[in-house]
Amino acid sequence: MSDDSTPTLIIRRLEGPEEQEREALDELRAGLAGSPKELQPKLLYDGHGSELFERITRQPEYYPTRSEAEILEQHAPAIMERYRPEELFEIGSGSSRKTRALLEAMLEHGGSRYVPFDVSDDAVRAAADVLCRDYAELEVRGVVGDFHTDLHAVPHPGRRVVAFLGSTIGNLMESERRAFLKQVHSLLRPGDALLLGFDLVKDREALEAAYNDAAGVTREFIRNVLVVLNRDYGADFDPERFRYRGTWDAAARRMDIGLVATAAMTVRIEALDLTLDFERGEYLRVEVSGKFSPSDVGAELRAAGLEPVQFLFDRARRFGLAVAEPSAVPTTRTGSGTAD
Template sequence: MSSFTLTRTLPADVGDDALRADVTKGLGGGPKHLPPKWLYDARGSEIFEEITRLPEYYPTRAEREILLDRASDIAAATGARTLVELGSGSSEKTRHLIDALAGLRTYVAVDVSPSALEQAGRELLVDHPGLDVHALVADFQHGLQLPSAPGPRLVAFLGSTIGNLLPAERAEFLSGVAGLLSPGDAFLLGTDLVKGERELVAAYDDAAGVTAEFNKNVLSVLNRELNADFDPAAFDHVAVWDAEREWIEMRLRAREELTAKIPSLGLAVHFAAGEYIRTEISAKFRQEGIRAELAAAGLELRHWWTDRAGRFAVSLAVRS
């Protein structure tokens, strides 16, 4: 018999407190920045799904290609009875793994959105009778505690979401993952790879302007949740490749001098013409860099798979 369980480890109001703290810190001084998680309200998530279907945005297709081609190899290498997905969202990208893991008994989906977890979990039960689905409302960056589940376990962090973390945050996150793994468990990681600037910038600044709409949506979030008065039309979406750090920066750049008010925080945010808010970084990786970051966290890279064009990689690691 299959089952569905939803557990909340985040207080219901934690999102409100975190948003207020992030905006106060990120817009109260300079340079201005906001964490990328605030891009993904219900509307932002819808727009991002549209982005994944754009011709310029290759990462989703490239990762899906790897999972389709290598799911049986991943299953053979891990023998996982439990699959844990961090930042699961719709759980769409892991369905290929679920199909391939013949001995799978439990799927643990971890996300901050209860509605996304509920919908994805119910759909999986229909398609995979006999699978126990445990939905965990939690923040994978802060003291994640996994429910008890049969081993060996495969912890998956896909979509190159790790690229949204700054280097120190990545180190902390990977150390936390290593601490979750028992002997026999494994960690599956999706990473976008370094490539030419033109291809990278196009993926984050598409011709149809969908990514621009996605980026500006964060201002609508601030207006709705904090009673702010940002005018999205007063900002341009910009995507910049930082060759030294090897990451893409998404920015919102003020078209002219302006001041936006956030009464609930007592903030008046002044912008000079051309001044910007950094809303996201998306780091790109090389195999030797991934190996080193994993090793520093106590993890050993065992397998490395790329799509046929060599644009994206999925790697498998175990505790050293």
């Protein structure tokens, strides 16, 4: 743990760089061995990728960020009055832009500590620096780690609200969601709460428009992952030989987002000592974005030992925020439930 020059800012890393590099290589190799070949979505968020994602959130077709901000602005005061946490713990914090409504409400009700948890050291530090400057009374304790594996290592110093905002829960496959929510359960004690953002199932036209913006920012964001692989892993992808594809899979109730090879090619990844062959038209999945009904989310929360106590929605009912509390033990319920 190392102190920053700002006395209220502490950055803690749960793993050393060697462990992080080894895990990243293992994940990359496993994903590329699958059918279809897959990449971890966290590869999207290098410095340029994070900037592109912030641009995506401002595109007129992309409703989730605006919809969730509307929910938080309306309901954050009541949530923080109800739970009166000492700490707001945000998983996958990124820029923490939407978090301000929660932080301001928490400070109003006596809380003083914000814990941004993110895989990116740069994202945690940048957000923390801004928040320390803007809120003199706020103590920021950033944690750098992977929410797939590291949440169990986070101490519980006092009453908290845990936030997992955006629609990141939809980037996880069902088995990953089960494992993740059980880890979240371990972060909570009686009197704590989880705020879980989720995108609602809606018509194909609205969903595909959100992931195929007219300005092409999403296309640039997804193709940037090949630049990351070339730079960080010694790959020799030619991004111009892949076209972007974002389509709605109605059966799986998710957006399937990735890149399609426009010609047969061979790609070398030096860090893995791996040579890959792509056929013309072959799909490289970069991420999925699942969509849910409230009953879907309720069933998955209960299976992880979390009891939903409230579902909140924006006025257009495009996006949801579940408020959940820890129950005694996880149930054995699985499955997606039925649409509401």
